Amino acid sequence: MDTRQDELRRDLDATLQARKELGKEYESELVDSFMKRLDARLDARVERSVAARLDDEPAYRHRSRRxxxxxxxxxxxxxxxxxxxxxxxxxxxxxxxxxxxxxxxxxxxxxxxxxxxxxxxxxxxxxxxxxxxxxx
Known part of the structure; x- marks a missing residue:
């Protein structure tokens, strides 16, 4: 398994454990917090992927036709x-x-x-x- 997946799994386990300890009244806040962290990780991953693809493509694809x-x-x-x-x-x-x-x-x-x-x-x-x- 990837270390990022391990971190994500630990965050999810921590969120579920916190829900068990705090009860259902804090469930929406815990889910929102987890989703924000997940969104931030996905955004960072997409940015890295796009940057890697732009680095791999030939320069003429990025320029307008001249x-x-x-x-x-x-x-x-x-x-x-x-x-x-x-x-x-x-x-x-x-x-x-x-x-x-x-x-x-x-x-x-x-x-x-x-x-x-x-x-x-x-x-x-x-x-x-x-x-x-x-x-x-």
Whole structure:
């Protein structure tokens, strides 16, 4: 038997012995007292169990879902949209009447610049949230 069960059994025996000595008029107070001690022990046991489970679980389960932690990243949407818009923009900018090769280079430099800025912002936000998580 567990020592906690032994203590609980002794408390119950002591409560029953006190009831025999004091009589039925103190029965409700004795039962209330025993129940309060039992509740306190159960609460402590539940807290220990929850704390042990939280310690055993991986850290990612406790954190809210953030970009970059599974699933598609917001930057990947921008990359797909950039490529989809890059096709007609390439046709327009590559037309000799609208700029030719210079227009084409300017168009793709803009697309690459926007994607680079978005990726840099995502990485910076990820580092900022990671540094805050170290204090949790």
């Amino acid at each position: 970009p970059g932690r599974g699933g598609p990243r917001p930057g990947s949407r921008l990359a797909v949209v950039s490529l989809a818009l890059g096709i007609p923009l390439t046709a327009i900018a590559g037309d000799p009447g609208h700029g030719g090769i210079i227009g084409l280079l300017a168009c793709w430099a803009g697309i690459v610049g926007v994607n680079f800025a978005a990726a840099f912002a995502d990485r910076r936000e990820e580092q900022r949230t990671r540094s805050r998580d170290d204090w949790d």
